[in-house]
Amino acid sequence: MTSTVATRGPVRVVGTGLLGASVGLALTTRGVEVVLHDPSRTALALARDVGAGRPATPDDAPPALVVVAAPPDVTADVVLAELAAFPDAVVTDVASVKGSVLDELRAAGADLTRYVGSHPMAGRERSGPAAAVPELFVGRPWVVADSGTSSAAALLAVRALAVDLGAVPVDMEATAHDAAVAVVSHVPQVVSSLVASRLRDASDQALGLAGQGLRDVTRLASSDPALWTSILAANADAVRGVLRDLRGDLDVVIAALDRAAAATGPETVELGALAAIAQTVADGNAGAARIPGKHGGAPRTYEVVTALVPDTPGELARLLADVGDAGVNLEDLRLEHSAGRPVGMASMWVLPGRSEHLEAELSARGWRLVS
Amino acid sequence: MTSTVATRGPVRVVGTGLLGASVGLALTTRGVEVVLHDPSRTALALARDVGAGRPATPDDAPPALVVVAAPPDVTADVVLAELAAFPDAVVTDVASVKGSVLDELRAAGADLTRYVGSHPMAGRERSGPAAAVPELFVGRPWVVADSGTSSAAALLAVRALAVDLGAVPVDMEATAHDAAVAVVSHVPQVVSSLVASRLRDASDQALGLAGQGLRDVTRLASSDPALWTSILAANADAVRGVLRDLRGDLDVVIAALDRAAAATGPETVELGALAAIAQTVADGNAGAARIPGKHGGAPRTYEVVTALVPDTPGELARLLADVGDAGVNLEDLRLEHSAGRPVGMASMWVLPGRSEHLEAELSARGWRLVS
Numbered sequence: 187m188t189s190t191v192a193t194r195g196p197v198r199v200v201g202t203g204l205l206g207a208s209v210g211l212a213l214t215t216r217g218v219e220v221v222l223h224d225p226s227r228t229a230l231a232l233a234r235d236v237g238a239g240r241p242a243t244p245d246d247a248p249p250a251l252v253v254v255a256a257p258p259d260v261t262a263d264v265v266l267a268e269l270a271a272f273p274d275a276v277v278t279d280v281a282s283v284k285g286s287v288l289d290e291l292r293a294a295g296a297d298l299t300r301y302v303g304s305h306p307m308a309g310r311e312r313s314g315p316a317a318a319v320p321e322l323f324v325g326r327p328w329v330v331a332d333s334g335t336s337s338a339a340a341l342l343a344v345r346a347l348a349v350d351l352g353a354v355p356v357d358m359e360a361t362a363h364d365a366a367v368a369v370v371s372h373v374p375q376v377v378s379s380l381v382a383s384r385l386r387d388a389s390d391q392a393l394g395l396a397g398q399g400l401r402d403v404t405r406l407a408s409s410d411p412a413l414w415t416s417i418l419a420a421n422a423d424a425v426r427g428v429l430r431d432l433r434g435d436l437d438v439v440i441a442a443l444d445r446a447a448a449a450t451g452p453e454t455v456e457l458g459a460l461a462a463i464a465q466t467v468a469d470g471n472a473g474a475a476r477i478p479g480k481h482g483g484a485p486r487t488y489e490v491v492t493a494l495v496p497d498t499p500g501e502l503a504r505l506l507a508d509v510g511d512a513g514v515n516l517e518d519l520r521l522e523h524s525a526g527r528p529v530g531m532a533s534m535w536v537l538p539g540r541s542e543h544l545e546a547e548l549s550a551r552g553w554r555l556v557s
Numbered sequence: 558m559t560s561t562v563a564t565r566g567p568v569r570v571v572g573t574g575l576l577g578a579s580v581g582l583a584l585t586t587r588g589v590e591v592v593l594h595d596p597s598r599t600a601l602a603l604a605r606d607v608g609a610g611r612p613a614t615p616d617d618a619p620p621a622l623v624v625v626a627a628p629p630d631v632t633a634d635v636v637l638a639e640l641a642a643f644p645d646a647v648v649t650d651v652a653s654v655k656g657s658v659l660d661e662l663r664a665a666g667a668d669l670t671r672y673v674g675s676h677p678m679a680g681r682e683r684s685g686p687a688a689a690v691p692e693l694f695v696g697r698p699w700v701v702a703d704s705g706t707s708s709a710a711a712l713l714a715v716r717a718l719a720v721d722l723g724a725v726p727v728d729m730e731a732t733a734h735d736a737a738v739a740v741v742s743h744v745p746q747v748v749s750s751l752v753a754s755r756l757r758d759a760s761d762q763a764l765g766l767a768g769q770g771l772r773d774v775t776r777l778a779s780s781d782p783a784l785w786t787s788i789l790a791a792n793a794d795a796v797r798g799v800l801r802d803l804r805g806d807l808d809v810v811i812a813a814l815d816r817a818a819a820a821t822g823p824e825t826v827e828l829g830a831l832a833a834i835a836q837t838v839a840d841g842n843a844g845a846a847r848i849p850g851k852h853g854g855a856p857r858t859y860e861v862v863t864a865l866v867p868d869t870p871g872e873l874a875r876l877l878a879d880v881g882d883a884g885v886n887l888e889d890l891r892l893e894h895s896a897g898r899p900v901g902m903a904s905m906w907v908l909p910g911r912s913e914h915l916e917a918e919l920s921a922r923g924w925r926l927v928s
Contacts, residue, residue, distance in 0.1 A: 307766055310863075310927070319927045321865055327766050358762060366763030369755050374774040377752050379841025380806050384740050384799055386844045391729060392737030395678055395698050396848050402773045403745040404848065407841035415835040419826055422817035428755055429811050433804065435751050440800050446793035455790055464786040470750025470778035473757045477767050477775065490683075494692055500881030502890065507878050510871030519873065519892050531696075556681070556692045 192346035195219035198242060198249035198272070200264055202233035204310060205280050206255030207318030210238030212351045215320045221246050233315040248272050251343055254279035257413070258420040262290035269296055276340040278304045278347070282367065283420040284331045284360035291333070302344040303331035303360055305367075306353055313410070321352065328353035331360045368424035375406050375414060376429065382407030398520075439466050488517050489541035492533045492556035493548060495521075505532060505553065512547035514540050531556055563717035566590035569613060569620035569643070571635055573597075573604035575681060576651050577626030578689030581609030583722045586691045592617050604686040619643050622714055625650035628784070629791040633661035640667055647711040649675045649718070653738060654791035655702045655731035662704070673715040674702035674731055676738075677724055684781070692723065699724035702731045739795035746777050746785060747800065753778030769891075810837050859888050860912035863904045863927035864919060866892075876903060876924065883918035885911050902927055 195218040199210045202224040210220045210233060220239030224230040230241055252268045252275050254261060261281040268277050277300055281287055284303040291301060308326040310317055328348035332341060348355040358366070382404040385393065418425055445459035495501050502521075509516060518535035536544055545555055567590040570581045581591045581604060591610030595601040601612055623639045623646050625632060632652040639648050648671055652658055655674040662672060679697040681688055699719035703712060719726040729737070753775040756764065789796055816830035866872050873892075880887060889906035907915055916926055 307768055312861075321925055321927050324865065329766070356762070356765065362760070362762070366760065366766050369759045370763055370767045370771045373755065374752055374771050376807075376810055376837070377748055378770075378774055379838050380803050380810075381745055381748050382842075382844035383806060383837065383840040384744065384803055384844065385847050386840065388740045388847070389733070389737065391727070391733070392741055393847055393849055394727065395700070395737050396741045397678055399749075399777045400741045400745050401848060402776045403749055404841070404845045405773045406770045407838075407845040409838060409842075411835045411838035411842065414838045415831050418814065418834050419817040419831055422814040426811050426814035426818060429807065429814070432751050432755055433807055433811065435754055436747075436800065436804055436807070439747055439751075440797050440804065443789065443793040443797035443800070446790040447797060449790075460786050460790055463789050464782045466747070466754065467750050467778075467780060467782035467785045469754040469757065470775070471753075471780075471782065473753035473755060474775045474778040476756050476759070476764055477772060478764055492681075494695060498886065502887055503874065503877035503879075503881035506874035508874075510874035515869065516873055516892075519890065521887075521890050554692055556690045556695075 191216045191218060191350040193218050193343070193350045194250045196221055196247060196249045197239075197347075198223065198246075198252045198268070198275070199233075199239060199255060200224070200252060200268060201255035201257075202229050202238060202315045203255060204313045204315070204317050205306070205308070205322075206253065207233040207236060207238040207315035208308075208320065208322040209253050209255065209280070209347075209351065211236060211318050212320040212323065214239055216350060218350075221249065229315050233318065236315060236318050238315065238318055249275050251275060251347065252277040253347070254281075256281070258283050258287070258416050262287045262294070265291060265301060266294055266296055269300060276300050276302065276343045278302050278344045280304055280306055281420075282371075282417050283364055284329070285364045285424075286420045288331070288333060288360045298333040298335045299337045300340055301333050302336045302340050303329075303333065303363075304344050304348070305329040305331070305363060306348070306351075308353070313413075323348070324352035326353050327356045329358045329363050330355050331358055331363055333360075364421050364424045368421055368428050372418060372421055372425045373428045373432065375409060376418070376425070377432070378404055378406035379409075435466065435469075438462055442466075488535040489538055490533050490535055491541050491544050491548070492531050494554040494556065495530045495532050497530055502530075502532060505548075508548060508551045508553070509534065509544065512544055514544045514547075562587045562589060562721040564589050564714070564721045565621045567592055567618060567620045568610075568718075569594065569617075569623045569639070569646070570604075570610060570626060571595070571623060571639060572626035573600045573609060573686045574626060575684045575686070575688050576677070576679070576693075577624065578604040578607060578609040578686035579679075579691065579693040580624050580626065580651070580718075580722065582607060582689050583691040583694065585610055587721060589721075592620065600686050604689065607686060607689050609686065609689055620646050622646060622718065623648045624718070625652075627652070629654045629658070629787050633658045633665070636662060636672060637665055637667055640671060647671050647673065647714045649673050649715045651675055651677055652791075653742075653788050654735055655700070656735045656795075657791045659702075659704060659731045669704040669706045670708045671711055672704050673707045673711050674700075674704065674734075675715050675719070676700040676702070676734060677719070677722075679724070684784075694719070695723035697724050698727045700729045700734050701726050702729055702734055704731075735792050735795045739792055739799050743789060743792055743796045744799045744803065746780060747789070747796070748803070749775055749777035750780075806837065806840075809833055813837075859906040860909055861904050861906055862912050862915050862919070863902050865925040865927065866901045866903050868901055873901075873903060876919075879919060879922045879924070880905065880915065883915055885915045885918075 221242040222239045223242045258281045306328045345355045442459040442462035449455040573595040592613040593610045594613045629652045677699045716726045813830040813833035820826040
């Protein structure tokens with residue numbers, strides 16, 4: 187973590203939910219003065235109690251920087267009010283959609299030299315000020331969106347905020363940001379919901395066959411409907427574009443399956459139908475291969491070692507202590523559950539060339555390996 | 558693991574890929590005689606070399622049980638040949654689709670008293686006999702599909718095989734099995750491919766914003782096109798039914814987004830459009846909540862504790878050793894990567910009521926917590 191901060195206070199945080207309170211808490215922790223405002227007195231008091239700053243008063247010195255952390259649908263209105271109330275302050279917002287906010291500000295004739303949009307790619311399973319933590323932004327991309335006429339000083343202030351909070355600033359124009367989050371975040375959310383939705387009518391017995399694949403695809407489906415309605419509506423244009431393309435691909439698959447279902451056996455399926463299915467899976471291979479690897483680096487192939495772990499306290503720790511003793515670093519680790527058995531599988535991703543050594547070391551220590 | 562086995566040898570395994578070789582290896586490990594056959598001499602030799610059994614010869618005693626582990630599109634033909642070649646043997650197959658195999662066997666007038674379909678819900682990221690492991694089936698559901706006229710002895714033999722290999726037998730009729738895997742496995746696979754496919758046209762900068770959600774949804778998309786073409790074509794009827802329903806839901810979302818995109822601001826979006834989006838996410842919540850929890854039990858809510866972990870060997874082990882010292886068992890564990898930073902986040906799922914204790918213990922040991 188940085189020992190000195192570039193952000194100049196006082197910083198005014200408007201909206202003290204998870205993101206706003208975490209910004210306040212992180213800045214306070216680093217010695218920056220933070221004043222808080224929220225229309226909900228409960229949220230405001232909670233944010234104060236977790237150490238995110240002190241409630242704003244009319245006697246406060248004017249802020250150097252205002253951070254608006256409101257729901258997407260009210261963000262533009264709040265930014266407008268803050269720009270008007272504090273004519274010398276830089277104002278940013280952290281809404282997960284940027285284009286519609288900027289459009290509304292432009293339409294209202296806002297002073298866009300002092301406004302910079304931003305979007306920290308951070309979140310948690312819990313929400314609200316009680317879930318605030320100063321480390322929320324550590325290592326995460328933080329999109330900084332020039333309004334088109336943002337001043338150099340305003341851009342610098344927002345980049346400094348991101349860096350002070352441990353995030354990695356990424357310069358991105360509002361439209362490019364919205365197109366990006368549509369494809370890497372909003373569409374995966376919608377599709378995860380659609381797959382999970384199909385489970386409503388499935389039998390209990392069918393659900394008993396669920397494996398890690400289904401759990402992975404549907405993990406996002408537990409998200410908050412109100413929040414996602416607001417996000418998807420605010421980014422409707424970009425999201426529907428990607429969803430329409432996806433629907434086109436889906437239609438190709440369904441048509442191919444129609445032809446396969448009409449066949450009386452594998453040898454009577456039209457070749458074109460099988461080719462269309464294979465192409466869909468291959469296209470998915472190509473897309474998945476483009477997702478960057480750990481630490482934002484290039485995608486890379488890891489080796490996987492899988493061990494059986496009894497489901498009792500300390501067993502997983504003992505396994506990983508043995509991994510540490512073997513001098514091997516884990517690039518990723520996943521636990522898989524076993525249906526009806528008190529045993530789990532720990533899959534450990536290691537750098538190429540390290541799996542053989544790790545397998546030998548773990549076997550020697552009595553671990554049952556699945557690889 | 559069981560110390561005695563109920564399966565009576567010799568067992569003949571036809572098809573020595575990952576599944577067949579793992580069956581052979583697991584039985585051999587338990588002292589059951591296994592003979593192997595595969596049209597590929599290389600696959601056969603590899604399976605022998607990993608200890609899955611010995612290659613079959615014309616002089617072998619007739620097998621008591623034949624396990625066919627061939628691709629779905631040739632499974633019925635191989636089962637037919639084995640039923641004919643060994644008139645006293647029970648024959649099973651492990652193909653991931655059951656209805657089309659049974660239909661082909663029926664059409665060919667096979668002796669279905671000696672045939673039982675089965676499907677172990679097990680797999681690995683690697684394939685082929687070299688990836689075979691005796692523990693592959695431990696704790697996994699193993700579907701046992703009565704042909705409708707399977708004899709009690711045949712059903713018993715296949716259930717015994719599942720139990721001997723550490724799996725959990727699940728009785729399920731072929732059509733019900735195919736409907737189940739369509740919704741919990743095949744459709745998630747298709748949809749994962751469709752989402753990943755959209756990434757092909759995304760900018761590098763967009764992909765740089767990818768988080769854990771995208772990685773979860775697209776993890777299945779790296780699967781083998783040839784294998785999945787075979788599986789999807791063989792289960793075309795069930796899969797297209799679920800995909801059509803999903804497309805209907807997708808159409809509703811796209812129509813709602815069209816209406817949201819046409820609005821000039823949040824307050825002018827038709828209420829019905831927002832309600833349709835919210836309903837989609839809520840339906841996903843309801844479906845996701847039906848996925849069984851760990852060990853096949855009822856779904857339950859866990860508490861999550863998240864800690865920052867330096868990305869150096871032994872640190873994760875040290876964290877989990879501290880978790881073990883605190884006397885807390887982890888129900889699940891996930892590592893999240895940080896873009897551009899040598900630090901990860903370990904999210905630990907614990908039983909309700911245990912997170913406060915764990916947080917206090919970890920904080921006292923100097924861990925930086927995100928929750």
